[in-house]
Amino acid sequence: MRKLCDNDIIESIQKGNRDDFALLVDKYKDKAFNLLRRMLRNEMDAEEVLQDSFLKAFMSMNNFRHESKFSTWFYRIVYNTGLSFLQSKRKKTELKLDSLEDHNYLNYEDGKILAVEENSIKYLSLIIDKLPIRNALVIILYYIDDLKLSEISEILDISLVNAKVLLHRSRNILRDLIFKHNYQKELL
Amino acid sequence: MKILDELLNRYIDNELSTGELVQFQKQLESDENLLQKLKALQYVEQSAKRIEIYSAPNGITEKIMAKISLQLSERYKKNHFFRFIVFVFTVLILSISGFMVSSLVNSNFGLNIKNSFFTKLSSFSEKEIHLIEKFLANPNTLLIISSITLLLLLSLYFIIESNLFANQKSKSF
Known part of the structure; x- marks a missing residue:
């Protein structure tokens, strides 16, 4: 049996088979939820925004022109809906933390995580949650969702050069923390 | 460094x-x-690449599909409400226009003219500007024209507003 690709499903939805949207939901719900959970740092908020994101995607389905991949287009909706949610909740402190200059904040969080971490992978996962939103997202999109930098730049609405700089900075801060705790010695 | x-x-x-x-x-x-x-x-x-992935809660697909169905039915209801409003305005405008024309014909030409409505209308067009001035001088007429203008503007507002909303929604992504 031929496996349906995103474009087949979208074509079917655009023809009026709206129940086929459930196939897209099943395919992207975990990745989108993971992104929102990292972005909003709260499970219930992430679920609410996830539902809104899929609803927006469905309502805009007729406007999808296949100019980019569905995943990129959808992630963009997810990211923008998450940002709007943060703005509406006035979580400005989280939005302001858009630079890695705030070392004191990160060192404080690092100490707390180090006290509870079970292993180095868990430590990395927790410390990513403490990074500024865009730095955390670039790590998730690049390593977990396996997206290209060009796709990430489209989702985050930044230039390709800025996406690359953001990835390098995020990697460097994680590298410095790994180096600080000597976790690299676990490397095989 | x-x-x-x-x-x-x-x-x-x-x-x-x-x-x-x-x-x-x-x-x-x-x-x-x-x-x-x-x-x-x-x-x-x-x-x-190996860090923990947060999985979406169970039953989320069903919740999303139910939300979509609800949204679609609400949108359908809203469309019907808007159509009803437009229909009421249209009927009102047509009624007022009809009343205005018939009252004009009656007041200017009297009931003794037994020609068809179109004959009356063509005769009316032959009466020059002074007739229109006379017509506009009537406060009742001005009131009727104002009412029609107001209704037209309101209808226009509703139409433009609904179009703008639809456009904004479609362009938001």
């Missing part, structure tokens, strides 16, 4: 030229700190 960071990242991304690669490898052999930093970066590369 920043140059070294840049070199490490470019090394990880396989972006160094052959010359840069040879020079960087020599540097690695002589600088233990740099080697450890590279290992730390490689550790990030390997471990980031």
Whole structure:
């Protein structure tokens, strides 16, 4: 049996088979939820925004022109809906933390995580949650969702050069923390 | 420091030229700190792919599909309400227009003219500007015209507003 690709499903939805949207939901719900959970740092908020994101995607389905991949287009909706949610909740402190200059904040969080971490992978996962939103997202999109930098730049609405700089900075801060705790010695 | 960071990242991304690669490898052999930093970066590369993924809650697909169905039915109801409003306005405008024309014909030509409505209308058009002035001088007529204008403007407002809303929604992504 031929496996349906995103474009087949979208074509079917655009023809009026709206129940086929459930196939897209099943395919992207975990990745989108993971992104929102990292972005909003709260499970219930992430679920609410996830539902809104899929609803927006469905309502805009007729406007999808296949100019980019569905995943990129959808992630963009997810990211923008998450940002709007943060703005509406006035979580400005989280939005302001858009630079890695705030070392004191990160060192404080690092100490707390180090006290509870079970292993180095868990430590990395927790410390990513403490990074500024865009730095955390670039790590998730690049390593977990396996997206290209060009796709990430489209989702985050930044230039390709800025996406690359953001990835390098995020990697460097994680590298410095790994180096600080000597976790690299676990490397095989 | 920043140059070294840049070199490490470019090394990880396989972006160094052959010359840069040879020079960087020599540097690695002589600088233990740099080697450890590279290992730390490689550790990030390997471990980031294995970090915990938060899975969506159970039954989320059903919830989303139910929300979509609800949204669609609400939109359908809203459309019907808007159509009803437009229909009421149209009927009102037509009724007032009809009343206005018939009252004009009656007041200006009297009931003794037994020609068809179109004959009356053509006769009316032959009466020059003074007739229109006379017509506009009547406060009742002005009231009727004002009412029609107001209704037209309201209808126009509703139509433009609904179109703008639809456009904004479609362009928001």
